[in-house]
Amino acid sequence: MVYFVGAGSGAPDLITVRGERLLKEADVVIYAGSLVNPALLSVCKEETEIYDSAKMTLEEVIDVIKEAEKSGRMTVRLHTGDPSIYGAIREQMDALKACGISWEVCPGVSSMSAAAAALSLEYTLPGVSQTVIVSRIAGRTPVPEKEELAKLAAIGATLVLFLSSGYTKEVREELLKGAYTEETKCALVYKASWPEQKVVRTTLGALPEAAEEAGINKTALIIVGDVLGDDYELSKLYDAHFSTGYRDAKD
């Protein structure tokens, strides 16, 4: 059996209880060494075979899993954050399917959750934005034309950009073509939940300079939108004058 496990955003105690149990039981672990905190591997059995996928191709990863399956050993494929976001898991699952190998996915705490926690931020504030767009600027991996940043920016929703902190000038240029302005609030969170975490609050206009000053150009999220400001409406959910399925409205 193969388990794709979300390692969480970095702090070793941000893996799920299930994920940690699977790591303890694993005979083989293939972890994304570029971003997964190696401290997580300390719970593995002494005899567990450990591979760093940062140095491997897709084919090599699948070969290691196939070998383990042949001898009935359990594999954990450990991905950073939550594996569903820029995790490159689909291609692995399809390759396993082609070999008749079954798998399960165990979710993780994405860096977008850890970054919000670091900022004490709610992405979806009533009266401000009820939509979160998760995207990236085109780098070596292209982005479909219909999803160009300038087009997404037209909506003016809360924006969370992965894999983009090395391109802050381009991000600013693209976003200013949409609903955001130079004054729109913006934050950079570097290595959310790691001891070396850095949080920078700035504006879209000042983003490139703020990133440079803080020395941030990778392993960071860029968050843009008015939810980083101070104006919002109170929720209906806890409004005393509003009845819900659990509580009647008070006069």
Ligand code: SAH
């Ligand atoms: N699946 C991961 C994302 C993998 S893509 C998740 O759910 O978080 C890698 C990108 O994620 C990095 O370039 C960076 O933009 C972001 N990232 C990963 N870990 C991070 C962290 N601890 N803090 C801030 N950004 C992080």
